[in-house]
Every structure is written in C-alpha cells, then in structure tokens.
Amino acid sequence: MLQQLVTAGLTIVVGIAAAFGYFYGSNWLLDILFPAGAAGDRATRNIRRAAAIRPWLFLGPALLALALYLVYPVAESIWLSFHGPAGRQFVGLKNYIWFIGDANIHSALINNFLWLLVVPAASTFLGLVTAALTDRIGWGNIAKSLIFMPMAISFVGATVIWKFVYDYRAANQDQIGLLNALVTWLGGPPEAWITLPFWNNFFLMVILVWIQTGFAMVILSAALRGIPEETIEAAVLDGANGLQIFFKIMVPQIWGTIAVVWTTITITVLKVFDIVYAMTNGQWDTDVLANQMYTWMFEGGGDFGRGATIALVIMILVIPIMIWNIRNAKAEMEGR
Amino acid sequence: MADLILKDVAKAYGDVKVLSNIDLDIKQGELIVFVGPSGCGKSTLLRMIAGLESITAGTLSIDGRVMNEVPAAQRGIAMVFQSYALYPHMTVRDNMAFALKIAKKSKAEIAAAVEKAARVLQLTPYLDRLPKALSGGQRQRVAIGRAIVRDPKVYLFDEPLSNLDAALRVATRLEIAQLKEQMPDSTMVYVTHDQVEAMTLASRIVVLAGGGISQVGTPLELYEKPENEFVAQFIGSPAMNLLPGEIVATGAETVVKLAGGSQVRAAIPTREADMGRAVKLGVRPEDLQPTEAADHIFEGRVEIVEALGEVTLLYFERQGEAAPMIAKLPGIHADLRRRQVRLAADPKKVHLFANGRSLLYR
Ligand SMILES: Nc1ncnc2c1ncn2[C@@H]1O[C@H](COP(=O)(O)OP(=O)(O)OP(=O)(O)O)[C@@H](O)[C@H]1O
Ligand SMILES: [Mg+2]
Numbered sequence: 001m002l003q004q005l006v007t008a009g010l011t012i013v014v015g016i017a018a019a020f021g022y023f024y025g026s027n028w029l030l031d032i033l034f035p036a037g038a039a040g041d042r043a044t045r046n047i048r049r050a051a052a053i054r055p056w057l058f059l060g061p062a063l064l065a066l067a068l069y070l071v072y073p074v075a076e077s078i079w080l081s082f083h084g085p086a087g088r089q090f091v092g093l094k095n096y097i098w099f100i101g102d103a104n105i106h107s108a109l110i111n112n113f114l115w116l117l118v119v120p121a122a123s124t125f126l127g128l129v130t131a132a133l134t135d136r137i138g139w140g141n142i143a144k145s146l147i148f149m150p151m152a153i154s155f156v157g158a159t160v161i162w163k164f165v166y167d168y169r170a171a172n173q174d175q176i177g178l179l180n181a182l183v184t185w186l187g188g189p190p191e192a193w194i195t196l197p198f199w200n201n202f203f204l205m206v207i208l209v210w211i212q213t214g215f216a217m218v219i220l221s222a223a224l225r226g227i228p229e230e231t232i233e234a235a236v237l238d239g240a241n242g243l244q245i246f247f248k249i250m251v252p253q254i255w256g257t258i259a260v261v262w263t264t265i266t267i268t269v270l271k272v273f274d275i276v277y278a279m280t281n282g283q284w285d286t287d288v289l290a291n292q293m294y295t296w297m298f299e300g301g302g303d304f305g306r307g308a309t310i311a312l313v314i315m316i317l318v319i320p321i322m323i324w325n326i327r328n329a330k331a332e333m334e335g336r
Numbered sequence: 337m338a339d340l341i342l343k344d345v346a347k348a349y350g351d352v353k354v355l356s357n358i359d360l361d362i363k364q365g366e367l368i369v370f371v372g373p374s375g376c377g378k379s380t381l382l383r384m385i386a387g388l389e390s391i392t393a394g395t396l397s398i399d400g401r402v403m404n405e406v407p408a409a410q411r412g413i414a415m416v417f418q419s420y421a422l423y424p425h426m427t428v429r430d431n432m433a434f435a436l437k438i439a440k441k442s443k444a445e446i447a448a449a450v451e452k453a454a455r456v457l458q459l460t461p462y463l464d465r466l467p468k469a470l471s472g473g474q475r476q477r478v479a480i481g482r483a484i485v486r487d488p489k490v491y492l493f494d495e496p497l498s499n500l501d502a503a504l505r506v507a508t509r510l511e512i513a514q515l516k517e518q519m520p521d522s523t524m525v526y527v528t529h530d531q532v533e534a535m536t537l538a539s540r541i542v543v544l545a546g547g548g549i550s551q552v553g554t555p556l557e558l559y560e561k562p563e564n565e566f567v568a569q570f571i572g573s574p575a576m577n578l579l580p581g582e583i584v585a586t587g588a589e590t591v592v593k594l595a596g597g598s599q600v601r602a603a604i605p606t607r608e609a610d611m612g613r614a615v616k617l618g619v620r621p622e623d624l625q626p627t628e629a630a631d632h633i634f635e636g637r638v639e640i641v642e643a644l645g646e647v648t649l650l651y652f653e654r655q656g657e658a659a660p661m662i663a664k665l666p667g668i669h670a671d672l673r674r675r676q677v678r679l680a681a682d683p684k685k686v687h688l689f690a691n692g693r694s695l696l697y698r
Contacts, residue, residue, distance in 0.1 A: 230421030233388050238435035238486075239409035248434075252425040 026057045080308035087304040095309040108287040111201055120265040122209045127216020148214035155274035162207045168192040195284045207275050216261045223257035256332040263325035270318050289314050338399040338489040339364050345394035354380050357548050367516055367524040369534045372544035378527045382492050386415050414483035415492040420475045422467040428478050429463040432485045453481040473504045491524040543567050565692045568618050574662045578616045586610050592617050600633050602686040604695055618687035621664035627680040634661055635678045643670045
C-alpha cells in the first residue's frame, strides 16, 4: 500500500517534470535553431518560422496521445468489425448482419431506447427543479451538496449501494433491502425488484438519475443565476405568477444550457455499462448495448468481431448528439 | 390615471436607514423627476412605489387606496428599467404582449394594443425581431412599449436613457416628452442623473439627498429659488459659486460684505436681527458678468479658460477655498487667460444662505 502511494507520488512528480522539460527544452531548441538575435531580415524570418512551428511542437504530445488512444482504437475497431472472433479471418458484413438480426441485440436496443427516453429527461428535469428550489432557501447550499454527492461515487459503487435498496429476501426472513423493508412495513409482500420484467429497467435507471441529477443541478443552477434579475422583476410587474415566471421567463432563457446538460447525459446513457453489469449483468431482460459489447468482447472466450461491431454502433449513435452538444455549448459560451 | 401619495415613507435594510420622512403628493398627469447623488435612494424609492421593494414605514397610496401590501402586479404601475429588461427569448411583439397574455386578454385586444403602441413608438417594422437584433434605442422603445400596452395608472422610469449615447439620448428624451404630451392624464415618475433630462421633462423635480427630500419644485423654482445650498449646487452646471460673507445692511435689500472685502447687494429682504450674521452668498456662473465698476463680487486672475463655442467658462483660484470660482460668459473669450477680471451680478440673481438654508425660505 505504502509502496503504491510512493510510486504514484513519484509518477506525478516525474510526469510533471517531464512535461516541463519537454516544453522548456523544445522551446530552447527552437530558439537555437532559429535565433531571434540574427542580423536584419533573418531575425524577422526566424521569429516568424519559430512562431509557426511552436504551436505544433507544444501540441505534439497531446496530438500523439489522441492519435494513439482515440484514432488508432477507432481504426482498429472498424477493422475488427469486418473480421471473425479471433480478429484474423475476414468475414465481410457478417457481423453487421448478425447485429441486425440478433434477438438479444434487439432487446438491448429497446432497453437503450428506454434509457435514452427516461434518464436524460428525468435527470435534467429533477436537476432544474432542485436548482430552482435550492436557490431560494437558506440551507440551499447544504441541500445542493447532498444532491451533488452521488456524482462523486463511481457507477459501480452507486450500484452496490442501490443493490442494498433493492435487496430481496424470502418472505419469512427479515428484509435488509430498504425498498422491501418499506413495502413489508406497509403490509405488502416483498418483491425481487430487479427481476420484475420491464419495470426492472426503470429500477436500474433510477441509479443513473440519482447520480446525474446532481450534475444537472449544478450546471443549471449556475445558469439560473446568470439570468438578469430585471427580466424577472419585469415579469413580476407584468403580473406573472411564480410558475409562469419559471416556465415562461427563466427556463426559455437557459434553453441552451438545458440542451447541453440533456445531451451530455444522453451521451453518458449511451455508454452506460457498469450499472447494468454490476446489478444484473443483463439478466431478466435488462441488457443494454454497452454491456452486450463487453460481454461479447471479453466473456466466454470473446468475439472481437461482434464486440467491435457493437462498439462502432454505439459510437455512430453518439456522434450526432456529440456534435449537437458541442454546437450548443459553443453557442452558450458566445452568449447565444 | 391617478394621484400618488407618499406619507412619511421610510426604508431600511436591517439597521441601514436608506430613506426616511418621504412625503410626496403627486397629482394625476404630473411627470415627477427624482434626482440626487448616486446612492441617495432614488432607485429604492421608485422600486418601493413599484412594489419590488417593501416599504419599511409610512404609507403609499395610489388613487386613495393604500398600496403597501398590494402585490406589484395589482398596483396599476408599469416600470421601464435602465437595462431595458426585455425578455431575450421573445420577439418584440411577444415582449409587449406578455402582460396582456398573462392577464388573459382576448387575442384581438392584445393585437390591437400592441399594434397601436408599436405605431406610436415607430416599432412596427421590428415587431417580429428578437431584442438582440435591435439597437439600444430601439430596445428602450420596446421597453417603453411594454409599459404603454398595459395602460397603467403610473409609469415608472429608472434612468431609462443612461445606456444610450449622447445623440440618441437627446432623441429619446424628445420622444418621451412627446409621449407624455400624448398621454396627458398618465402619471409618470422618472429617475435620472441627467440634469437636462430633469429640467426639460419634469413638471416637478424631487431632489433627494441624505436619505430624505431636499426640495420639491418645478425645474425653474429649483433653479431660481433653491431652498438650500445642496439644491443650489446640485441644480445647474457648473455648480453655483458660494462665497462666505457677513450681512452689513438689512431691509428690503441686503448688503453682504464678502471675505474679500467687497460689498454686494442682494434683492433679498432681511430683518434687523440678521445684522452681522455669517452667510454664504451664492451666484451662478452664468449670472456673472465682467465689470469695470467698483461694485463687484469677485476679482481675480483667470487660471483656466474653457471655450465651448457658445459659452466660455472661466476658472479663478480662490484663497482658502478648494472649489474654484467659475464664471460662464456667452460667446468666445479665449483671450482672457491669465488676465485680471472683475465680476459682478444683478442683485436679483444673488442667493443668500445661512447655515445651509436659503434666507428666502424661513
Ligand atoms: N439590499 C440592500 N442592503 C443594504 N443596503 C442597500 C441595499 N440595496 C441598496 N442599498 C443601499 O441603499 C442606498 C440607495 O440605493 P439606490 O440604488 O436606491 O441608489 P440610487 O439613488 O438609485 O443610486 P444610483 O444613482 O447610483 O442608481 C445605497 O446607499 C445602497 O448602498
Ligand atoms: Mg439607481
């Protein structure tokens, strides 16, 4: 344990030193190669050249890392998706044909669609409501910290917590699950919640909503505070009541931010894997694409071709949302 | 269309007293202007009338009805903000229609009201634009339009022109004056920093200072007969010159002996008891003329000349006073720099203050 800490500390120090060294050293080299102190015309030319090269030099490591960890995997995935389980034999469109026809994939797609429908909407809505409410009360900041807390928990950790909420014991035993404890206390029979077909999807979604509401709340609360106070006062004078002011004056003014929050959560949802993996591993019809990808890629010997195909489909689904998201975020920054 | 009466109104934020003893009787159809130094509570008073700020003490009534506890929307007032406060996501048309929609007026009624206001304010071509696609002046007109549409009893303006550039400010000021002419029955309260706005627009000006009302009167009353030194110096630009002196002759006319030694006649009656009283003699820069005669108010060397074309400002240094003596002469007098000049004024244009209060009022 101690050794690990030391190693981690050392890595940080060495890494930062190396980064420093790189930028300082490359700049120094540039100055030597193109001395600004050269005579007359040469000096200006040198300065111009150095200025043209410097950004590439400084961007270099980042570009390299991006290429290595982003571009290469994408290319490799595309390549793999046209090959067999072991990634050697070319199979053409076979993996894609399988994807279109497979019943498990269909069920995962439907579930994913449900997730997309429910989680971003619920998180954004709850985030907006909590942001608006906590902005008005004295202990709002405490409430905000509490609501934001789940953001700091990993998806797997959150799932473990919620496992205890949904936990099921036979009817004659003490219920340790919060939900069942409540239900039995109210006189109802205990349920194995996560096995209930169709509804179990929603029990899983609750976990992500629980996590993402904090994120939505923080961003939207900042946006709400940015609304000019006078527009609200003008609406008060115009006779609007609280709800009308909220929905007709405040919300429309932060539409851009709402869209960014919504799409950001949508992207998270498309990638969601840990929650399903840790809670049900796709059993009882709760599977989603990302979990299918993991299952095909790494379990039961692995089928790299199919795994890569699913990964690509997820990527293609994410791209348009991503573009829209970035556009919105940009527009937001430029002040609409 | 209403009378607006403030009775002993006060405002405090916790222990901080911002306003107190505000008594004001505003008649229907008046355009009242609040002026005063920054931070004196003009906006606060306006917002109290609007209902955006609670009234700590005293009563506010509109049309005889006490409004202290009446919600802002039901007071029959409309407010135009300095920052326009347009709803950025609504077109000009929707901005103006918002209040009527909230009030559940019929579509036809709303359309008619909006069209009419747009015509008055020359906004018809912009009705379908968003505020961000308008110039500052157009935005301000939309803000005014939003008020007009509601046909309120009282209009409140909080420095509506201060975000506009000088030329536009003059143009919009004239528009507001015309607007007021078209609506002779509506009551308006207008806050401004700008003296010219105050002097040209107001039926009466309220000078606020030190948490209370310093003087209320028509623009010319304030200019000609300021009640106290503060108003005397606040109204008019450059500010009135004040010179310390002592009363040496009383009666229908008063004679004051100034610290410099000269004796000045003032057309202000005083009593025998005032003999020997320490006073300040006030004279506006524009009331001073160069003179060769022995009777004069001030004599000194011109330190700075500001030639503005239509008038020339002369600055003189004064012994023992930080504020320079200023004279405003019509025409161009660029040649007076460093020259010795003697100044005199008509006794009718001279003011006298004792302990900060004018001797005209007592
Ligand atoms: N919430 C508040 N708490 C405490 N003091 C306040 C508060 N709001 C305003 N004040 C004080 O009230 C005083 C009057 O403010 P107000 O905005 O009415 O001034 P103003 O005359 O409109 O000034 P300006 O000409 O600069 O607009 C100021 O001294 C200000 O500091
Ligand atoms: Mg103000």
